[in-house]
Amino acid sequence: MNLSDLLAAYPDLGPWYTAFARFLFPLLAGAILWRAVRSLLRIPHTPESWGQLSLPNGTSIPLTHWENILGRSRSADVCLGYPSVSRQHAALCRGEDEQWTLYDLGSKGGVLLNGEKVEGSASIQLGDTIQLGGVPLIFLPQTVAEREELEEKRRAERPAAMWPSFLWLTVFQLLACTQLMIATGDSLVIPLAFLGLTGVMWLYAVALRLARCVGFEMETIAFFLSTLSLSVTASSAPGSLFKQLLAIILGLILFLTLGLFLRDLGRVQRNRWTMAALAIGLLAVTLVLGNRKYGAVNWISLGPLSLQPSELAKICYIFAGAATLERLFHRRNLTLFIVLTGLCIGFLGLMSDFGTASIFFVTFLVIAYLRSGDFATLSLICGGAVFGAGILLKFKPYILSRFASWGHAWENASTGGYQQTRTMSAAASGGLLGMGGGEGWLHRVPAADTDLVFGMLCEEWGLLIALLAVGSIVTLAFFTVRACRVGRSSFYTIAACAAGSLLVFQTSLNVFGSVDLLPLTGVTFPFVSNGGSAMMSAWGLLAFLKATDTREHASFAIRRQKLRSTPPD
């Protein structure tokens, strides 16, 4: 006897199930996220060590990054408190093929390698002697004892096992699927889609575990949010359920591919131009071939599939914008990056996709600040942007009308504040626990499962789960900031911060726009909104975060450290 027969025989069963299960969902969500969040926030951990510099006074300083600045400044990675050493004196970077390079950063005292003056840069071997402004240092590998101690320490910091969370998530998926089947009366598409998700999730976990990966916190969060996405889609657009599942799978593949690609810094460096071109190309193609949907020309239809290339352009943009320290020495100004940004934002402006344009702009500010640390220039750029926006509004005043009801949604409940008031009313109807999946009405409002998805979460799944979804994104950002401390290269640090900031800012625009704290700009909630391109882009961005996770064996996006130390003789 299947569920629909059972429900037909006992019509009271459905309401009773909902009344009971709605208490379970927030508990399960808490159980799923608790371990992941706690484990992610425990970072930073003991950093990796790539060698050490032995000082004249007998102490030695470990090199914890692939890119290290040597100097007198307190912000130097190897801080040398000698008056003859410049604030930023030299850099020691690990390049392709594990080759180390020594750079003179325009120091006053000069840099000597094995007694010879370094002009610009020079290749350096383990055991070489460096002199910075007359201060001698010896570049040494770690000793076996030190290495083993470090290994020991790092192994003790093993990430929390995630299988209980995966188990709870499976229960969540099972209960949610049943709830949605009861609410919608569907007994084929929904169970198949949920089964697909559960299967993919376990397949991923098993495959990576076999590859000796142990860190699954971010994936837990992403799979949880993707489950919410399927639930929302089942309620609002059951027809797109398989498409959404496919998007999750493609996203996962993108996540894996990009993560593996990011392992090799040299390869990454070589492809930055390609990525910049791809970002521009994707946006340009959209502009030429795009269709208008909800006021913005940001869709391309390929047969039955419609694609939003601007979502994928985000990944390319961050890829192109992040840079290694080595590159930052060569090219100190941001001109090319500003040109790239200008093109991207210009194209988005022409598409009238101001939400995505503002996301690009904030990402630009984050990357530019990380690269240059130059407040003055950035303030100037912000001022210019405000000025530019002013000019734009002067020539296209109709843009302003989109923001006219901002903050006054209830006074314009049937015009400009239509979507926001519906979102708030539906959200308030949900209470803490929600009306039950598939039992809402907000999905009948246009763009409910994308721009207003926060309202749908509140209405059907309750305020608690909606807040947990926002909290998940905040956790990812906190993790990024802390994991950066032990990142290998500035490329990973910058890319992860940019991706984290992008996810957070996009979530802010989505949530605040739907409840009238900000103008409604029509951007998606990462991982949750219904939409294939957005889902893939969110998973892709997660790869940048994964690439800063240098915990022992935690991340597939980190190449494992080859054991190299002085052989015992």
Next chain:
Amino acid sequence: MKKIENRAIVCFLLALVLAAGTGLFLIRYVARGDRWASSAFNRHLYNDQGHLMAGTVVDRDGDVLSSVRDGRRTYYEDETVRKATLHAVGDLQGNIGTGALNAFAGRLTGWNFLNGAFGADLGGELTLTIDARYNYEAYRALNGKAGTVAVYNYRTGEILCMVSAPSYDPLHVPEDLESSERYQGAYLNRFLSSGFTPGSVYKTVTLVAALENLPGVEERRWGCEGSVPVGEEIIVCSGVHGEQDLAAAFANSCNVAFAQIAVELGTDTLRRYTEKAGLTSAYEVDGLPTAKGSFDWDLTQGRLGWAGVGQDRDLVNPCGLMVYMGAIAGGGRAAWPYLIAGSKNGLGIPSLPRWTRKTGTLIDQGTAEKLAELMAGNVERTYGAERFPNMDLCAKSGTAEVGEGQSPHAWFAGFLRNKDAPYAFVVLVENGGGGSRVAGTVAGKVLDVMVNGY
């Protein structure tokens, strides 16, 4: 690397912004969630015609004013009661925003923070503080005129009677409701949401300012010959009152005397006392904001004279005036007015009992007692105590001129000092004519039922 790592703080700051904004949303959600849910388009609470799906509204004695029977919302069986309680109960179309069906839909359906609208179809019960009988008497006493009648207990804050006219039968909405002259402003609850020229009832404020600011004012005398030039204006009186002291001038409602007093007090003093009396502020009656009174204080001497007798551009809200009357009765402070006596959710669990909240000091105690005596004197000397049997009544009438060719608005506001009937009231009859004669009669009929029974 360290430098770049330190700059990663921007990502942290963005995350904090997201958290802070979500916090702000939460605060709004807690504060306004029930109002958000109580929107006519919320299909969890309202059906597709916009009718509230569940919930019963009863008056203070348990008379059912509106409930759902067989899936349809119905009202009290008597048509006049339906009209008399329309602005308290609310209409089906959601046009009367102050009605319980619209304003308190959350409480009616048992909406709460934990469960939201889950189980709202069970319906709760909302008890209003009004008595349908008092509303019925008040609506009949208005006799088809536009206006408002309200009575509240100034010790507890319960609004016992609240009528706004014109009204209509919510079960048989007249077709010409929005076009006909006689239904003009029918959606408006005049008691809560309107401002009117106060006329002589405003003299209660001018008098308080005089008592506290003009030494020896109670011994002074004013002559009235029917009019007096003040600045560029000629202030006209309702009669020729001759030589009179302050009490007599108040009882005669003498414009000549009060215009001169107002000018002597000056704009700033009058403004201070008007604001202190709460006439320019809004009260929240169970979350429903009242309209603020408005006054133009940029005055010439002549206009100040008119403003001091409640003309010029003075506007007061009936609820604000009623609370001020309550404060005079209560020795300076009155109970905050409210409309919801209590509620039960769908499972029959009652709401917490409410406690009495007081206004700030609207008038100093000593002055309040003097003013009360003078208002009792008005009844004795002018209005006639025999019209108000068994009532220790203090009152002031008002006849507010509202323009050439229109009858003036009739006002009657005041309170009872009876121990067992601590009621403050306000009556306004739009274009009704003489204050005491028209509005006083309406007040007398309603108070008679309330004090002497029916």
